[in-house]
Amino acid sequence: xxxxxxxxxxxxxxxxxxxxxxxxxxxxxxxxxxxxxxxxxxxxxxxxxxxxxxxxxxxxxxxxxxxxxxxxxxxxxxxxxxxxxxxxxxxxxxxxxxxxxxxxxxxxxxxxxxxxxxxxxxxxxxxxxxxxxxxxxxxxxxxxxxxxxxxxxxxxxxxxxxxxxxxxxxxxxxxxxxxxxxxxxxxxxxxxxxxxxxxxxxxxxxxxxxxxxxxxxxxxxxxxxxxxxxxxxxxxxxxxxxxxxxxxxxxxxxxxxxxxxxxxxxxxxxxxxxxxxxxxxxxxxxxxxxxxxxxxxxxxxxxxxxxxxxxxxxxxxx
Amino acid sequence: xxxxxxxxxxxxxxxxxxxxxxxxxxxxxxxxxxxxxxxxxxxxxxxxxxxxxxxxxxxxxxxxxxxxxxxxxxxxxxxxxxxxxxxxxxxxxxxxxxxxxxxxxxxxxxxxxxxxxxxxxxxxxxxxxxxxxxxxxxxxxxxxxxxxxxxxxxxxxxxxxxxxxxxxxxxxxxxxxxxxxxxxxxxxxxxxxxxxxxxxxxxxxxxxxxxxxxxxxxxxxxxxxxxxxxxxxxxxxxxxxxxxxxxxxxxxxxxxxxxxxxxxxxxxxxxxxxxxxxxxxxxxxxxxxxxxxxxxxxxxxxxxxxxxxxxxxxxxxxxxxxxxxxxxxxxxxxxxxxxxxxxxxxxxxxxxxxxxxxxxxxxxxxxxxxxxxxxxxxxxxxxxxxxxxxxxxxxxxxxxxxxxxxxxxxxxxxxxxxxxxxxxxxxxxxxxxxxxxxxxxxxxxxxxxxxxxxxxxxxxxxxxxxxxxxxxxxxxxxxxxxxxxxxxxxxxxxxxxxxxxxxxxxxxxxxxxxxxxxxxxxxxxxxxxxxxxxxxxxxxxxxxxxxxxxxxxxxxxxxxxxxx
Numbered sequence: 001x002x003x004x005x006x007x008x009x010x011x012x013x014x015x016x017x018x019x020x021x022x023x024x025x026x027x028x029x030x031x032x033x034x035x036x037x038x039x040x041x042x043x044x045x046x047x048x049x050x051x052x053x054x055x056x057x058x059x060x061x062x063x064x065x066x067x068x069x070x071x072x073x074x075x076x077x078x079x080x081x082x083x084x085x086x087x088x089x090x091x092x093x094x095x096x097x098x099x100x101x102x103x104x105x106x107x108x109x110x111x112x113x114x115x116x117x118x119x120x121x122x123x124x125x126x127x128x129x130x131x132x133x134x135x136x137x138x139x140x141x142x143x144x145x146x147x148x149x150x151x152x153x154x155x156x157x158x159x160x161x162x163x164x165x166x167x168x169x170x171x172x173x174x175x176x177x178x179x180x181x182x183x184x185x186x187x188x189x190x191x192x193x194x195x196x197x198x199x200x201x202x203x204x205x206x207x208x209x210x211x212x213x214x215x216x217x218x219x220x221x222x223x224x225x226x227x228x229x230x231x232x233x234x235x236x237x238x239x240x241x242x243x244x245x246x247x248x249x250x251x252x253x254x255x256x257x258x259x260x261x262x263x264x265x266x267x268x269x270x271x272x273x274x275x276x277x278x279x280x281x282x283x284x285x286x287x288x289x290x291x292x293x294x295x296x297x298x299x300x301x302x303x304x305x306x307x308x309x310x311x312x313x314x315x316x317x318x
Numbered sequence: 319x320x321x322x323x324x325x326x327x328x329x330x331x332x333x334x335x336x337x338x339x340x341x342x343x344x345x346x347x348x349x350x351x352x353x354x355x356x357x358x359x360x361x362x363x364x365x366x367x368x369x370x371x372x373x374x375x376x377x378x379x380x381x382x383x384x385x386x387x388x389x390x391x392x393x394x395x396x397x398x399x400x401x402x403x404x405x406x407x408x409x410x411x412x413x414x415x416x417x418x419x420x421x422x423x424x425x426x427x428x429x430x431x432x433x434x435x436x437x438x439x440x441x442x443x444x445x446x447x448x449x450x451x452x453x454x455x456x457x458x459x460x461x462x463x464x465x466x467x468x469x470x471x472x473x474x475x476x477x478x479x480x481x482x483x484x485x486x487x488x489x490x491x492x493x494x495x496x497x498x499x500x501x502x503x504x505x506x507x508x509x510x511x512x513x514x515x516x517x518x519x520x521x522x523x524x525x526x527x528x529x530x531x532x533x534x535x536x537x538x539x540x541x542x543x544x545x546x547x548x549x550x551x552x553x554x555x556x557x558x559x560x561x562x563x564x565x566x567x568x569x570x571x572x573x574x575x576x577x578x579x580x581x582x583x584x585x586x587x588x589x590x591x592x593x594x595x596x597x598x599x600x601x602x603x604x605x606x607x608x609x610x611x612x613x614x615x616x617x618x619x620x621x622x623x624x625x626x627x628x629x630x631x632x633x634x635x636x637x638x639x640x641x642x643x644x645x646x647x648x649x650x651x652x653x654x655x656x657x658x659x660x661x662x663x664x665x666x667x668x669x670x671x672x673x674x675x676x677x678x679x680x681x682x683x684x685x686x687x688x689x690x691x692x693x694x695x696x697x698x699x700x701x702x703x704x705x706x707x708x709x710x711x712x713x714x715x716x717x718x719x720x721x722x723x724x725x726x727x728x729x730x731x732x733x734x735x736x737x738x739x740x741x742x743x744x745x746x747x748x749x750x751x752x753x754x755x756x757x758x759x760x761x762x763x764x765x766x767x768x769x770x771x772x773x774x775x776x777x778x779x780x781x782x783x784x785x786x787x788x789x790x791x792x793x794x795x796x797x798x799x800x801x802x803x804x805x806x807x808x809x810x811x812x813x814x815x816x817x818x819x820x821x822x823x824x825x826x827x828x829x830x831x832x833x834x835x836x837x838x839x840x841x842x843x844x845x846x847x848x849x850x851x852x853x854x855x856x857x858x859x860x861x862x863x864x865x866x867x868x869x870x871x872x873x874x875x876x877x878x879x880x881x882x
Contacts, residue, residue, distance in 0.1 A: 212381075214423040221376060222438045222489075223411035236428035312428055316473050 003313060008305050015301045022293040023075070027068050030282050036060055037084045040280040071286070080287035085279050090287045094272050097289060099170065101261075101268035104184055105253035108191035113246055117195045120203025122241075125230050127208060139197030151190045151263035158186055169264040187264040191257065195249040202245040206238035213237075240307035247303030255292040325496055325529050326352040326375055326393050332386040333370055333379065333553075344370055344383065346553045354496065355527040359544030359561070361534055361576075363770035364741070366550040368533045372499040375531060376414045377406035394496065415490035417519075419502040421482035425474035431482075432470030437490045444493055457488040460525070461518040480511030481634075484518050491522060497529045506541060508632035508797060509841040516542060516843075517854055535770065537576060538843035541565055542850040547874035549573050561847050575772065577845075582775050584782040586823060587807045589622050595659035597621035597791045598644060598677070598759055603653035607641050613639045614650070615815045623758065624785065625701040628806035628823075630838065636815040637795045641761045644793065647678055675705045678752035682764035684744035688736040694747055695732045696720075701754040720750040724780060742773035749780065759791045766801055778805050799842050803827065811835050860878065 038054040039046065055061045059070075074081060080090035119139075123132045142150065159167035169184045207230060210216060219233045258270030269288060276284035308314055327638040333345040345367045352358050360368045366523035370383065377398035379385050391398040393414065398406055399531060411417075415438075416568070417421060418424035426434060436450035451470070459468035459486045470549040474482060483503055490498050503519065504512040520543060523530050532543045540561075545563045549556040556570050568574050573742055598621040605614040608649065611816055614636050621627045629637045642648040645668030655662045657676060663669045678701075693716050702708050704714045724746040736744055745765060752760050762781065766774035782805060784790060794805060802809060802823070809826040811819040831839065843849060 214418055214420060215426040217380075218416065218418055218424040219426070219437075221373075221378060221407070221410050221416040223407050223441065224437065225407065225441075228441075232429075233426050237426070311476050312473050316476060 003317060004308065007314070009309055011301055011304050015297045019294060019297055021172070022297075023072055023290055026066070026289045026293070027071060028064070030286055031064055037280075037282050040282070041084050056117040075287070075290060080290075081283045083276075083281050084282055085281045087238070088164055089282045093284060094269055094287060094291075097267055097269045097272045100266065101254055101257060101270065103180075104187060104257065104268060105250065107181070107184060107188040108195070108253055110252055111188065112192040112195050113199065115155075115192070116199035117203050117242065120197070120200045121207065121230055121235065123200070124204045124211075124234070125208040125227055126206070135200070139200055141191040143197035144314065146259075147190055147194050148259045148263050150193050151187070151260055154186050154190055155263075167264070171267060184264075184266070187260050187266050190255055190260050190263075193223075195253065199242070199245050199249055202243050203238070206241040206246070207234045210234045221311055236310070239310035243306040244303045247306075249297040251296045251299045254295045323354045324351060325354045325356075325392075326350065328371075328375065328392075329390045331371065331374060331391065333367070333383055333389075334386060335375060335383045341384070344553050345374070348550070348553070348555050350375075350548065352497070352529055352531065354529055356546070357523060357530045357532055357544045358532065359532045359540035359547040360550060361537060361540050361547060362550035362556075363772065365552065367553040368535075368550055369501050369712045371550070372416075372501050372531055372533050375497070375499060375846050376410055376416065377401065378410070380559045408442075411495075412442045412493040413442070413495050414497045414499065415493070415495040417483075417486050417490050417498060417500045417503050417721065420506045421486040421503075422506070424486065425482060427474055430471055430473055431485050431489075435485070435492055436488075437734060442493060446646060448717055450492070454488065454492065457491050457522075457873055458485065460522060461485075462514070463488075478511075480507055480515055483511075487515070487519055487522060491526065491528075494526060495528065497531070498523070499544075500530055500532045500534075502534055505534070505536070509799075509843075510632065510837060512539075512843070513841050513850070513853070516850060519543065520850070521567070536775065536843065538845050538849070539733045541845050542843060543845045549576070564588065565847065582778055582804045583624075584778075586807050587625050588822070589625070594623070595656070597623045597658060599656040599659070600640065600644065601653050601656060603640070603643055603650045603655070605639055605648055605650045605857060607648070609832050612640055613650075613815050614643065615814075616653075617815070617817055618653075619810045619817060621759065621791050621793055623791055624789045625804055625807045626785065626794055626809060627808045628794040628796060628802040628860065629812060630796060630802055630809045631812035632797060632838075634814075635812040637812055638763055639815075640812070641679070641763055641793060641795060645679060645761060671705060675755040676757055677759045677761065678755050678757040679761045680745075680748045680752050680765050682767055684768070685736075687748055688744060688751075690735060690737050692735070693732075694734050694736070694739075697736070697747060698750045700756050701751060705755045717753070720754055723753060723784065724750045726750075740773075741769055742776060745769060745773075745777055746780065749777075749784070752790070753784065757790070759793070761793045761795070763795045764797070765794075767796070767798065774801075775804075781805065799839060811838070 019151055036055070037058060038060055042050055042054060048079060052061075059067065062070075071081065078091050078095075082089050083093055086093070119135055122278050123135050126132050137281070155167045158165045165186050167186065169187050171183065175183070188189075205298065216229060216233055219229050223234065257268060258274060260266070261268040261270045262274070267289070272284065273288040275281075328348065331350070332343060334341040335344045336342075348367075348371060350358070350371070355762075360371060362368050370380070373380060374385055374391060375393075377391060377393075385391070385399060387399070389399055392527065393409065396405075396409075398409075425431065432451055432454050435454045436445075436447060439445040439450040439453070440447060444450075453833050454470050455466050456510055458469055463469050463481055464486055469477065469481065469485070477485065483506075487498075487503070489539050500519065504515050505516060511779040522528070530543075532540060534540050534543075544561050546558060546560050548558040549564075549568075549570070551572055556572050557564075557568070559569075563571070565577075568577055594600065600617055600619050603610055603614055603617045606612045609824075617636070617640055619627065629640060631637050639648065643650050643664075645664075646662070646664065646669055649664035654664065657673070657787045662673065666674065695714075698720050699708075702720070703713055706716070708716050717732065721728040721731055725747055726743065731739075731743075731747075736747065739747065748765070766777050778801065781792065785792060792805075794801070796802060806823045808822050809820065810817055811826075811832065813834050818834050819826070826835065827839070829836075840853065846852075
């Protein structure tokens with residue numbers, strides 16, 4: 001077990017290192033943009049004196065490196081400063097929205113991952129049959145349609161024609177959990193349709209890739225039934241690639257949902273990011289970017305650790 | 319249940335494989351009759367269709383092959399070709415079991431041995447889990463596996479190759495089948511390990527009166543195991559006879575040629591006496607892979623110009639690591655390598671082009687050592703260009719010359735790709751590539767182990783001829799003592815990273831030996847069908863394989879005083 005802890009520790013260290021580099025990039029990219037926050041707040045017509053006064057007030061007259069460490073030090077405790085536009089704490093602006101995004105991602109993942117893996121196993125078992133082809137075509141169609149289009153199609157049928165689900169995912173405090181699931185069903189379903197294909201096809205490929213292994217032939221020659229060959233003999237050895245593609249899709253569910261949030265008017269972090277960019281609200285943009293980066297790194301880290309843990313050679317050293 | 323009951327009757331077996339968009343016959347009408355308790359050896363070279371017949375006896379056609387409709391495979395009164403897939407599957411594991419060539423690859427890495435062992439009996443509801451586990455432990459004990467109570471609860475990677483192969487034989491026995499197909503079960507093992515597996519297999523087959531098809535390309539092995547032998551060539555039967563008769567009196571020319579294959583011996587060459595320094599001299603070399611344990615421990619030996627030094631030992635003994643040190647792929651942690659008396663830079667990156675050209679390598683797997691997407695002319699031409707700066711017509715002439723040297727018609731092979739060639743031809747290309755650099759020294763790493771015996775002999779003859787013509791020195795890494803006998807001038811025996819014995823070939827093959835050399839030599843199967851029986855009587859059943867290795871005492875005078 002010592003080896004595994006060491007490996008996990010190493011990966012964690014790498015992850016932190018990468019996050020640090022990304023924070024540097026985010027901070028100084030914004031720094032490179034023409035104009036600064038004072039300019040953004042006061043607009044084009046501001047006088048030099050006003051700008052200088054505001055810069056002093058916001059601490060912008062200090063060297064960039066000092067401000068970077070200041071910002072980074074705060075970011076560690078989720079304090080990203082205050083919004084340049086409204087003056088609110090950034091954490092207050094995006095905190096709840098980030099939780100909303102996480103909720104929607106979790107909702108979609110809980111539906112999508114089991115479906116994708118089950119389907120993947122099934123199409124591997126029934127490979128080259130009609131079922132395989134239908135499943136492939138269906139999931140490929142859903143992955144190749146833009147997500148806003150999928151969202152509108154779902155709204156057209158489920159909300160407009162059949163009136164089963166609301167077309168706008170408005171949230172209010174004090175909603176019970178069932179109501180919450182009901183209201184956010186359509187955006188979640190849209191996301192499910194977007195991510196299932198990728199995970200299913202990877203599961204299928206990872207399993208079929210193993211079917212030529214001698215131990216699979218051995219299992220067949222032991223009289224093991226086909227479904228059991230797949231589930232018990234191939235799947236346990238296919239986890240590493242599957243886990244990786246699942247992590248990649250989970251990251252997408254969190255960082256790539258802007259369009260879906262817009263379509264369903266869902267108060268998530270994607271919308272906040274779009275708003276902040278259009279208003280040049282740099283602290284919010286920086287915070288969103290850093291959160292996205294951290295999510296990506298964390299999920300990939302989890303995938304790495306997951307694939308290490310599924311390797312029996314590492315779990316049971318000699 | 320008399321011994322004369324027919325268990326398996328195969329008539330007119332034809333199996334086709336799909337290639338280039340047509341179905342091609344792989345097995346062209348083979349008949350086979352096996353009685354209860356009988357062991358039949360199927361032998362032949364690769365491509366003879368031995369394994370395909372073995373799988374067909376289970377009613378199983380590998381992916382991309384099919385059994386034609388006019389074949390009949392009758393197992394204990396049941397016709398397998400017309401049975402449903404479910405009916406056929408119900409036989410597998412329960413009444414017909416399979417033991418694969420590489421147990422290391424054929425055990426699922428994700429599950430414990432015992433869970434894989436009990437899978438079939440549980441599935442067929444022959445036994446309850448606890449019963450099946452107890453039975454597994456009993457079988458492990460009968461197969462003389464160490465720690466029978468505990469070994470099943472390990473994962474495959476935690477168990478050695480020879481033990482895994484026995485565990486797989488135990489697994490095949492789990493439902494007490496009527497028939498077991500052994501598909502080259504000892505090919506991947508060292509000779510000392512092979513014996514313990516052979517003894518275990520023979521024992522268990524005897525104890526349960528199980529019939530077996532024993533598939534192998536090794537005649538000496540099949541002589542120990544089989545009651546009758548069937549020789550196959552390219553999907554057709556050559557002849558079949560009881561073992562003793564087949565060995566003493568083979569009828570067909572092909573069979574005779576198989577029997578005579580180890581006849582080639584190159585004349586013994588001797589070290590020069592005029593005091594010229596050795597071409598390559600390995601001096602007190604220690605080496606290890608990054609952070610690992612010492613793989614080589616104080617290895618020293620000399621290789622003189624134009625001579626062949628065979629380095630023998632089991633897997634993990636440090637033979638290939640020694641080659642990596644000489645070629646500069648792995649700089650030693652202690653000691654040095656001398657070339658004509660001058661130190662050779664330890665890292666190949668520090669060697670000059672002239673130094674690099676001196677020592678070339680030929681690999682075991684010509685399949686993976688040649689880039690499949692590159693034409694033969696370029697594979698051979700590239701080193702000629704790199705080392706000698708040849709271009710244009712000169713380069714083409716040089717490639718033609720090299721192809722002539724390895725006895726392949728230049729015009730025919732110049733523009734072809736490796737996958738279009740046979741195994742032996744690929745190995746010849748590997749040799750030509752090494753020669754293209756005009757070396758004085760070539761490391762041959764198990765160059766014949768992946769080849770059939772007839773083809774291997776051709777390669778050995780070629781290497782021997784080239785050696786005389788071009789004054790080459792060879793370091794010949796092998797675990798096959800028959801190869802050593804035919805080609806070596808001097809022998810270095812390695813064990814656990816140490817040189818345990820070295821000397822001229824004739825001396826090495828005459829007693830007294832170092833006990834490890836002795837063990838290696840006596841473990842090589844001989845054609846005499848009583849060889850295994852006699853050996854087991856001499857050594858005792860519990861004194862083979864690992865046990866015999868463990869018995870070599872470090873205080874033995876021959877161990878202490880390594881002769882040079």
